[in-house]
Structures are given as structure tokens and as C-alpha cells.
Amino acid sequence: MRVLSLSLGVVAAIVQVVTASPARLDDAPLVTTAGDAAAIKGWYMQSTAKTSSDMLAVSQPGFDMSSWYRVGSRGTVMAGLLENNVYNDKSLFFSENLKTMVDRSQFDVPWLYREELTFDPATNQRYFLETHGISSKADLYLNGKQLASKETLTGAYGGEKFDLTQYLVKGKNAVLIRAYPTNYLKDFALGYVDWNPYPPDNGTGVWREVFVSQTGPVSLLKPRVVTDYKGKAVSSVTATIKVVVKNSGTKSVQGTIKGSIEDPCGSKLPISASYTLKANEIKTVTLTAKINNPQIWWPKAWGAQPLYSLDLAAYIGSEVSDRAAQRTFGVRYVTSSLNSHQDRAFAVNGNPFLVTGAGYSADVFLRFDPAKLVQQFEYILDMGQNTVRLEGKQEHPELYDIADRMGIMVLAGWECCDKWEGWSYNDEADGVKWVDADYVTAEKQMEHEAYMMQGHASLLGFLVGSDFWPDERASPIYVNKLNELDWDVPIIASASLRGFPKNLGSSGMKMDGPYDWVPPNYWYNNQYGAAFGFGSELGSGVGTPELSSLKKFLTASDMKDLWTAPNKGLYHMSTIDSSFYNRKLYNDALYARYGAPTSLDDYLLKAQAMDYEGTRSQFEGYSALQSASRPATGIIYWMLNNAWPSLHWNLFDYYLKPAGSYFGAKVGGRAEHVAFGYGSAKGDVWLINHTIDKKGSRTIKVDLLSKDGKTLVSRSVDATTTPNQSKNVATIPEATTLKDAAFLRLVLSDAKGKVLSRNVYWISPKVDKLDWKHSDWYYTPVTEYASYKSLATIKPAQLTASSGKGVVVDGKVNVDVTLVNKAAVAAYFVRLELRDSKGEDILPVLWSDNYVTLWPGEKVVLSVSWAAGGSGQGKVDISGINVQGVEAVVVKW
Structure with missing residues (x-):
């Protein structure tokens, strides 16, 4: 997978540091002078079932580790086994292999992390060892002496500093960590709830680096x-x-x-x-x-x-x-408050800040790849989003360094459910209720994370609760620790409105769903997750990978199930006891709105169209209503990415391939944009402005086209845009009185004629009818569906495509691809996929637009960029709902 070199250039030093080899290069001391500090470069890892039970002996220098695994400076047990090729993630991720390929009983016992370090202790010098995260409890030994036990070295986010001075000897010194099995219901860990199957080791291990340092007195x-x-x-x-x-x-x-x-x-x-x-x-x-x-x-x-x-x-x-x-x-100023509707609203440097972003997931085995993170953050910016939410997956310090440099806000906080929300008042969570020792652990974890994050310009706030709020004992502990460390961004009780502690008050954030499919007009309403207030985690449950990705983790039979068994439970959806284990709600809508699929290819293209509709309408709805009487103040799409290959809940897939959900979100996230108000009685047109300095006259070109290519409406609307505001500037009543499905094109231009946004909808004469009274926590039922079935019979388009010579700038290839529709009908939902000379996807990739619909006779020029390298030749494969047989475009660089 190639790297976007421009972004990696920005964070090259960070990436270089954290991708160092775990191999032992020499026996030189890590620290030699006062002021030195360094991470332990790697560990030898082994199960306690396969070595001596005498930890004092195992922690003596010279103990035989010839049968142990050599692993990197940080990693869970499963990550270490993967690193040593005991398992292969491609195999584990394929179909349902994760269920059977790993013997989970091997993680019922503690695992050991051991390393020998060279020291040359000097007079009047002190030597320290500092942990930053062991999941979820451990014992620590040095040279045959126990320095800490699992009763105190506990909590996955805890950090402890130990003075080693009196225990060190000249030459080799042995550090041993015994990490105990993690139980999500009993331990403060990094759990996944129903996001994906749990890792076999539950994330046990030294998942963050351990440092040693030398000082004077x-x-x-x-x-x-x-x-x-x-x-x-x-x-x-x-x-x-x-x-x-x-x-x-x-x-x-x-x-x-x-x-x-x-x-x-x-x-x-x-x-x-x-x-x-x-x-x-x-x-x-x-x-x-x-x-x-x-x-x-x-x-x-x-x-x-x-x-x-x-x-x-x-x-x-x-x-x-x-x-x-x-x-x-960074010198910046972040504030938040509750508006007159008691909704949370943020401001950055004195400007109202509409939060638009998504929920981030760590890798299922907690492997941290800063290069991949940069690529994911590049995608966030490309989609026009400004924020990432971390629900308990606080990752590593490098994440915040990268966010600082790339200009992405981070809304951090503790995760939901499990032990984290085992409050005495909470009968909904499965986690074991807190006891006195848990409050001590919580305080240590808050202190550690507060210091790690403090001062980072990218921090937007910290949520001390997620689905539920901390109790009256824990909340002051959290807040006091944050304040002691000079926390300068908002502290928020939780991500929901279920309740709040006295010292913080209401969060002003709603968690009313949806998490599964809802129609585009859902967002232009005034109930549940619709576009008002701050939605802390919500979305239409979309994120269907394309075929080239599906082949990497599904069998032919699995893929057949997607379109022939619409109600079947699917391992790559969610956990078996989850409401999201199948695609029934999604498929009910797809079959009713687009028609029963005739093949896997047909299903996937229809799915991309529905995913595109879903994310575009969500981000457009919250953007369009940012200036409403009860304004939309923030949206966190559920989710940004997946911990492993998944069939839903993402804006790009595990392999970083962007598809319908990505490009729908990208259109809906444009800085200056024009949007159609789904379900509005008069066919509202919204002028959206997310900038703080763009203003003045704008022109909106409105075109309505029948499926047969007949022009139904063609007119221009003049409007004035205002920074950081949105408004209803026109109506298209003809769009509400259609006899058949049709296409609507809105093109926004500035005073000089520069196109700022081009946006094409397919609209139905029948609007999706929502049954609000029977809404559940994760969806609102639909009693009548919009129908695009007639568009399946649209005549074939005659599309030609060509490309210019690739230009390499700053290590990135830039190519323009020109599409021309020579047919008398629209070219509907045209998909472009960039591949190398071997036919493999080139990823990550940045397209200016994709899954586009062209008017008869229209020419559209799309730009695409990716990291230079490879053979210097590739191709762009082109397909669409009524586009077949288009010769692939050869691209050279």
C-alpha cells in the first residue's frame, strides 16, 4: 500500500521513530548522561505456560530466552504473534477464520515481556523506568526483585514511574513484565463492544512503549x-x-x-x-x-x-x-457552551465551529501504524471534515502530533460500556460495578492521559463519559486531574443526554441514533438524530466495500450471501448478539428503492448508490441547518474506519479504498456547497458556507432531467453567501411533482464563474415515509419507500474517457481524467477505479470526485492523485449503472 508522500513529509520524523526495528542491534546503554530518555527497543515475549513459574528467577539477567518471541517496542500479545508469523492477519480476517484459527485458551494465562538492558550506574545519578499503558494489569520485576504488582499496576491507560537506581548493576539488567489476561467486564481496557469480533487476547499486553531515563538528583x-x-x-x-x-x-x-x-x-x-x-x-x-x-x-x-x-x-x-x-x-482558543436549546456548541479562535467528523477505531490488535494514520487523516481532510472522535481509543502520542500538524481537531474521551461504565446507578451496562480501588485506578489513568494530551493544539475536548456519565465520586476525580494539569479545552460529562454529574452539568450531546439505515429525508426533521443540536455518534449504517476489497476477506459463498440471502447474519458485520449482525434493514430499503439485485455486481453498485445517498444527506442536513432556529452544532458519523475488514460503519474500508459512503460524505462536506432539501414540500435549495472569509454573490444553476433525457427545468438563481452560515435560497417545486424518477443537478459558481460545487441527485416522485412514533434507539422504521426502480431501465450511456500525462509533484502523481457523455440520456453513477499494471488497486488515492452522473453531452474533468512509484503505468476502470463496456483509460507517469 503506497503512502501519500506529501503528508508523510510533514510527519516523517514521527513515522521514523515509531517504525524502528525491534531487533537488538547492540548492547549499548539506552541512557548514558543526565537528561537522556529512550524507549525500550523491543521485548522477548512468551506465555507463562511455557516457561518457569518462578518470576524472580525469570527476571534475573542471563535467563534463557531462546524459545521466546522477539517483538517490537509496543504491542499486544496477538500483535506479537502476528509479528512472528504465528498467525497471518490476511488469513485471520478471511471469512470466519478468526473464530477457529486461534486457540483462545492460550490467553487464559499471563504473558511475559522481558528485556535485558545495559546500564553503567554512576554516582549521584538516578535511573527510572516509566510505563505508559499495559492492558490491563501487570507485575513488574527487575533483577529478581518485584517492583510492582497487578493491584497497583493496573488500567490500560495508567502510567507509572519507577526509580530503579538502587536495584541496578553494572552491565546487564533484566526487566520483566507479567501481563495478566484482560477481561473487558472487570478491567479498564480497550474494548470494542459491538464494533467487531473481540481480539482473541482481549488486547492483553504492553501496548504502549516503556521508557528508561537518567537524571541527576x-x-x-x-x-x-x-x-x-x-x-x-x-x-x-x-x-x-x-x-x-x-x-x-x-x-x-x-x-x-x-x-x-x-x-x-x-x-x-x-x-x-x-x-x-x-x-x-x-x-x-x-x-x-x-x-x-x-x-x-x-x-x-x-x-x-x-x-x-x-x-x-x-x-x-x-x-x-x-x-x-x-x-x-499551538496558540489557539477552544470553547464550548450550551445554547438556548441546551445543545453543545463549540467555537475555535472565537468563530462558531460546526463539528463535522467521524468516530475513529484502533486496529483490532491495537497495532499502531503512523503512516496509515496519516493516510486516514488525509482522507478526513479530503472529505471536508474537521474532527475525529476517539471513544476510548486514545492511541499514542503520535496521533496528537499528527493531528496538530494536519489541522484536525480531536474529541477524545473514555469509552462506553464494559467496566468503564459499571456505575452503581447503571443497570444497562454489563461491566462489574466499581469499588474503591477502581477510583484510584481511574484517577491514575486520567492523570496520565491528561498530561499526554495537554497542550496539543488539535484537542477539541474530553468526554469523561460516553453512553453514560461518571458518578458523583468519579466525576470530580476526572475533572480535578484535568484541571491540575492545566487542561485548556472543554470537559464534557458524556456523549449523551441520559444524565450528568453535578460538577459538569448536561453534555448537550445527543445519542439518539440512528446506527442503521435511514432515508435521506430523515435528517431534515426535528426528532431523534435529525439535523439539530450535536449528534455525538450517528449514521445510516453504510460503508459497503467494493468487490476488489471484498475478495480479500470473503469467500465466493460469503459474497453470494450478500445479494441472495439479504437477512443472513454476517460475521463481518458485528457481534452475533448485536442488533447489527445482519443487513436486513439496509437490504429491505435497497430492494424496495433500487430493485432486487440480479448479481453481485448489481448489488454492489446499488449499495454504493445508497451509501452515497446516506452519507451525503447526513452531512448536507447538518450543514444546511447550521443557521436554523435550532441550529445543528455538530455531527460525528458512526464510523470513520473499521478495526478489521467490515461490511458497514465506515467512510472508507479497511484497505483504505474509498467508495460510495466516502464520496457522498465528500460532496456533503464541501466548504461552499449547494444542497437539495430531501422531503421538503417545495423542493428547498440550501446555500452552505463553512468558511470564515468567503462571501459575496453566487450563482446556482438548476437542471432537472427526466430519465429519458428530457429537460424538465433549467434556470439560474442568484444568491449571496455569508461566512459560516447556511440559508434556504430557492425552491424547485417541479422536483416535488414528478411522475417518474429523475435527475437533479445543482452547480454553484462564484462571481467569476468558477465552479465551487457540482451536485447531482436522483429523486423519486414518492418520498420515503418515516414512522417516527415507532423509532428505536438505532433506527426509525420506513413504511413507504422512495423508488428508483425505473432508473434500472434507463437507456445505456455512451461514455468516452481519456487522460493526460501524469505529472509528479512532491512525490505524488497528478492526472486529469476527462469523461464525455455522448448519449441523449444521463450517464448514471459513473464509478472510476485506479489500478496498477497488475490490476491491483492503487491505494490510498485522492479523487476530486467520483461516482458521478453526467448530463447528455456533458464533459466532466476529474483529477486523481497518488504516491509516485511502481511501473509508471496503470489504468482507470470505468463502470456505472447504465455505463458498460467503456475501455479502461491508460495512465502513465
């Missing part, structure tokens, strides 16, 4: 930065820097903290402060700095992403005692 902990920027143009801002200073020595000490703030242009602003510490004393030191002419950080669509960096070191006299890891921060 004084060490620096938790440096952090906040600024007093409040969203208005200013000539300067004050940065307040706080750092915890600890004296591990037995004598009082005086010294200086010195450092600098480096601006995005490389200029450094020096900062310093003195300190005095008694023996074993810990205190927080505060420094301030005035930043003149600050460069403001913006979400990608609104501006640039300049970042400042903070470097600090503790000195005793002229000697360095410790250096803090560099931290970056």
Missing part, C-alpha cells in the same frame, strides 16, 4: 504550557509554563531551570527560573514568557497550523541534572 516531570490567547487579534500573548521539579537526593539543592520557546520560524525565546528543593521535595515551578506577534493555529480549513516548541532543562550549577522531552503547542 533533580528531575523534571510533566512540563506543560498554556497561553492567555482568547481568540482575538493581539500583538502578544503570555505563555505560562509549569513543570514539576523533584529532588530525589538526600540533601537540599539549589539550581536553575533553563529553556526556550522556539517559534515556527526557528527563533528562540529564552526562559529561566531558579528553584530550591529540600531533600526528597517535590514542587511545581512556574515560568512565563511573552510571545510577540503570535502565529495562530487554525483547523486546516480555516488557516495554517504553526506550532511552537518548548525545551526545558534543570541545572545544578553548570551541570545538567535533567532534560524534559520537548513539547509542542
Whole structure:
């Protein structure tokens, strides 16, 4: 799979660091000087069932590990077994193999992670080991001594720092971690609820890196930065820097903290402060700095992403005692409040911020690939979205670094269900109820995650609950820890309106569904998940992969079931006890609206059309109604991506192939856009503006075309657009009185004639009729369906296609593909797929548009870009609902 080189260039250093080989290259010490810190490069991993039960012996230097697995610096047990080719994810993901190929009983016992590190302990130096995430509880040993037990080293997001100094010897030192089996109902882990099958090991293991460090008597902990920027143009801002200073020595000490703030242009602003510490004393030191002419950080669509960096070191006299890891921060201002309707609304740098985004999933085996993350984030921006929600999948620090640099907001928070929401008041969750020790674990986890995220410009907020809110004991613990670490973005009770703790009040976020298929006109209503207020997780359940992806994880029989057994439970949908184990609701609609499929190809193309409708209408609905009397304030589509190959709940598939759901969302997410209001009595036309600076006159060209190619309407509408607002600017009554299904084209142009948005609908004389009274938590029934069945009989289009020579810029190939429809009827839902010389998909890929519908005689030029490489020749395969036999377009670069 190829990498989008432009984005990877932005984060090259991050990717390089986290993709280091786990192999042991030498025995050189990881740390040699005060201020050094480094991640343990890799581990030897083995089951306790296959080694000595005497952990004190196993943790002695020299223990035989010849039969152990060598794994990377971070990874669950399953990730380690995959790394060692015990299993192959292509095989595991194929059909229902994950059910049977892995002996799950091997994870009923603890697993060991062991590494030998070289140290040369020096006088007056301290040595530390710091964990950042072990799922979900563990024992820690060093050189035959136990440093921590599973009673204290617990919680997948917990981080602990251990002073190793008195236990180290010159030469080899053995670190041993015994990770206990994870139980989602009993442990604070990274669960998947009904998103996908559970990993066989339940995510057990050292899933985040473990660091060692060396300091003098004084060490620096938790440096952090906040600024007093409040969203208005200013000539300067004050940065307040706080750092915890600890004296591990037995004598009082005086010294200086010195450092600098480096601006995005490389200029450094020096900062310093003195300190005095008694023996074993810990205190927080505060420094301030005035930043003149600050460069403001913006979400990608609104501006640039300049970042400042903070470097600090503790000195005793002229000697360095410790250096803090560099931290970056942006000058920006994020706020939120409840509007008059008690809906949550956000603002960034003083501008109302309509949240448009989707829910992110970590890999099912918690494998973290920063290169793939960059590609996924590139897709988010390409779809015009601005936010990603993390429901408990907080991943690694690199995620926030990448989001900072790419300008994507992150709405983080704890996950739903399982142990996390085992509150005494909650009878709906299966998790074991919390006891006193759980509140201690929760506090440690909150402290660790708060520090990891603090200061990142991309942070939009933190949800301390998901489906349910933390109880009156946990909520103050969470909030106090966030505030202690100078959290400067909103803290929100949960992602739903079920209830709230006293110290936070209502979340202002609704979680009323849908999660399964609903028709496009659903969003232009005033109930449940329709486009008003803040929808924290909702969607029409779409995300059907294309055939080239399906072949990678389904048998021929599985694929046949898709179109011949519409109600069958499917392993690649959801868990067997879930409401989403089959595609019945989706298929009921597809059969009724588009007609019974005649083949797998026919089913998939109809599915892409329905997926396109589903996501486009959802994002258009929330965008169109951002200025309504009860405005839409935010939408998180459920979901962005999948933990493994899935048949639903995504905007692009596991292999990064974008299809109908992606391009529907992309059209609906354009910065300036024109949309048709599904189900409106008069055929409303909405002018949408997501920018903060674009304004003035606009022209909307309206064309309505019968399936036979007859022009029913052709007129222009003049309108004026206003930044960050939407409005109803016209009606198309003819679209509400049709005798047969037809096509509607809306083209938005600026005052100079530049096309800003081209948008084609297929509309039915009959509107989907929703049965709101019988809505369930995950869908609203439909009693009558719109019908596009007659479009199956549209005459064939005569489409020609050509391409220009590929141009390579910054490591990316850019090609224009020209389509011309020479028929007297529309070319309906034309799909373009880029493949290499061997016929394999080139992924990831960025198309300016896709799944397009062309008017008779219309020419459309589409651009496509991808990472350079390969043979220098590929092709674009072209197909559509009434488009067959088009010769593939050869592309060369």
C-alpha cells in the first residue's frame, strides 16, 4: 500500500521513530548522561505456560530466552504473534477464520515481556523506568526483585514511574513484565463492544512503549504550557509554563531551570527560573514568557497550523541534572457552551465551529501504524471534515502530533460500556460495578492521559463519559486531574443526554441514533438524530466495500450471501448478539428503492448508490441547518474506519479504498456547497458556507432531467453567501411533482464563474415515509419507500474517457481524467477505479470526485492523485449503472 508522500513529509520524523526495528542491534546503554530518555527497543515475549513459574528467577539477567518471541517496542500479545508469523492477519480476517484459527485458551494465562538492558550506574545519578499503558494489569520485576504488582499496576491507560537506581548493576539488567489476561467486564481496557469480533487476547499486553531515563538528583516531570490567547487579534500573548521539579537526593539543592520557546520560524525565546528543593521535595515551578506577534493555529480549513516548541532543562550549577522531552503547542482558543436549546456548541479562535467528523477505531490488535494514520487523516481532510472522535481509543502520542500538524481537531474521551461504565446507578451496562480501588485506578489513568494530551493544539475536548456519565465520586476525580494539569479545552460529562454529574452539568450531546439505515429525508426533521443540536455518534449504517476489497476477506459463498440471502447474519458485520449482525434493514430499503439485485455486481453498485445517498444527506442536513432556529452544532458519523475488514460503519474500508459512503460524505462536506432539501414540500435549495472569509454573490444553476433525457427545468438563481452560515435560497417545486424518477443537478459558481460545487441527485416522485412514533434507539422504521426502480431501465450511456500525462509533484502523481457523455440520456453513477499494471488497486488515492452522473453531452474533468512509484503505468476502470463496456483509460507517469 503506497503512502501519500506529501503528508508523510510533514510527519516523517514521527513515522521514523515509531517504525524502528525491534531487533537488538547492540548492547549499548539506552541512557548514558543526565537528561537522556529512550524507549525500550523491543521485548522477548512468551506465555507463562511455557516457561518457569518462578518470576524472580525469570527476571534475573542471563535467563534463557531462546524459545521466546522477539517483538517490537509496543504491542499486544496477538500483535506479537502476528509479528512472528504465528498467525497471518490476511488469513485471520478471511471469512470466519478468526473464530477457529486461534486457540483462545492460550490467553487464559499471563504473558511475559522481558528485556535485558545495559546500564553503567554512576554516582549521584538516578535511573527510572516509566510505563505508559499495559492492558490491563501487570507485575513488574527487575533483577529478581518485584517492583510492582497487578493491584497497583493496573488500567490500560495508567502510567507509572519507577526509580530503579538502587536495584541496578553494572552491565546487564533484566526487566520483566507479567501481563495478566484482560477481561473487558472487570478491567479498564480497550474494548470494542459491538464494533467487531473481540481480539482473541482481549488486547492483553504492553501496548504502549516503556521508557528508561537518567537524571541527576533533580528531575523534571510533566512540563506543560498554556497561553492567555482568547481568540482575538493581539500583538502578544503570555505563555505560562509549569513543570514539576523533584529532588530525589538526600540533601537540599539549589539550581536553575533553563529553556526556550522556539517559534515556527526557528527563533528562540529564552526562559529561566531558579528553584530550591529540600531533600526528597517535590514542587511545581512556574515560568512565563511573552510571545510577540503570535502565529495562530487554525483547523486546516480555516488557516495554517504553526506550532511552537518548548525545551526545558534543570541545572545544578553548570551541570545538567535533567532534560524534559520537548513539547509542542499551538496558540489557539477552544470553547464550548450550551445554547438556548441546551445543545453543545463549540467555537475555535472565537468563530462558531460546526463539528463535522467521524468516530475513529484502533486496529483490532491495537497495532499502531503512523503512516496509515496519516493516510486516514488525509482522507478526513479530503472529505471536508474537521474532527475525529476517539471513544476510548486514545492511541499514542503520535496521533496528537499528527493531528496538530494536519489541522484536525480531536474529541477524545473514555469509552462506553464494559467496566468503564459499571456505575452503581447503571443497570444497562454489563461491566462489574466499581469499588474503591477502581477510583484510584481511574484517577491514575486520567492523570496520565491528561498530561499526554495537554497542550496539543488539535484537542477539541474530553468526554469523561460516553453512553453514560461518571458518578458523583468519579466525576470530580476526572475533572480535578484535568484541571491540575492545566487542561485548556472543554470537559464534557458524556456523549449523551441520559444524565450528568453535578460538577459538569448536561453534555448537550445527543445519542439518539440512528446506527442503521435511514432515508435521506430523515435528517431534515426535528426528532431523534435529525439535523439539530450535536449528534455525538450517528449514521445510516453504510460503508459497503467494493468487490476488489471484498475478495480479500470473503469467500465466493460469503459474497453470494450478500445479494441472495439479504437477512443472513454476517460475521463481518458485528457481534452475533448485536442488533447489527445482519443487513436486513439496509437490504429491505435497497430492494424496495433500487430493485432486487440480479448479481453481485448489481448489488454492489446499488449499495454504493445508497451509501452515497446516506452519507451525503447526513452531512448536507447538518450543514444546511447550521443557521436554523435550532441550529445543528455538530455531527460525528458512526464510523470513520473499521478495526478489521467490515461490511458497514465506515467512510472508507479497511484497505483504505474509498467508495460510495466516502464520496457522498465528500460532496456533503464541501466548504461552499449547494444542497437539495430531501422531503421538503417545495423542493428547498440550501446555500452552505463553512468558511470564515468567503462571501459575496453566487450563482446556482438548476437542471432537472427526466430519465429519458428530457429537460424538465433549467434556470439560474442568484444568491449571496455569508461566512459560516447556511440559508434556504430557492425552491424547485417541479422536483416535488414528478411522475417518474429523475435527475437533479445543482452547480454553484462564484462571481467569476468558477465552479465551487457540482451536485447531482436522483429523486423519486414518492418520498420515503418515516414512522417516527415507532423509532428505536438505532433506527426509525420506513413504511413507504422512495423508488428508483425505473432508473434500472434507463437507456445505456455512451461514455468516452481519456487522460493526460501524469505529472509528479512532491512525490505524488497528478492526472486529469476527462469523461464525455455522448448519449441523449444521463450517464448514471459513473464509478472510476485506479489500478496498477497488475490490476491491483492503487491505494490510498485522492479523487476530486467520483461516482458521478453526467448530463447528455456533458464533459466532466476529474483529477486523481497518488504516491509516485511502481511501473509508471496503470489504468482507470470505468463502470456505472447504465455505463458498460467503456475501455479502461491508460495512465502513465
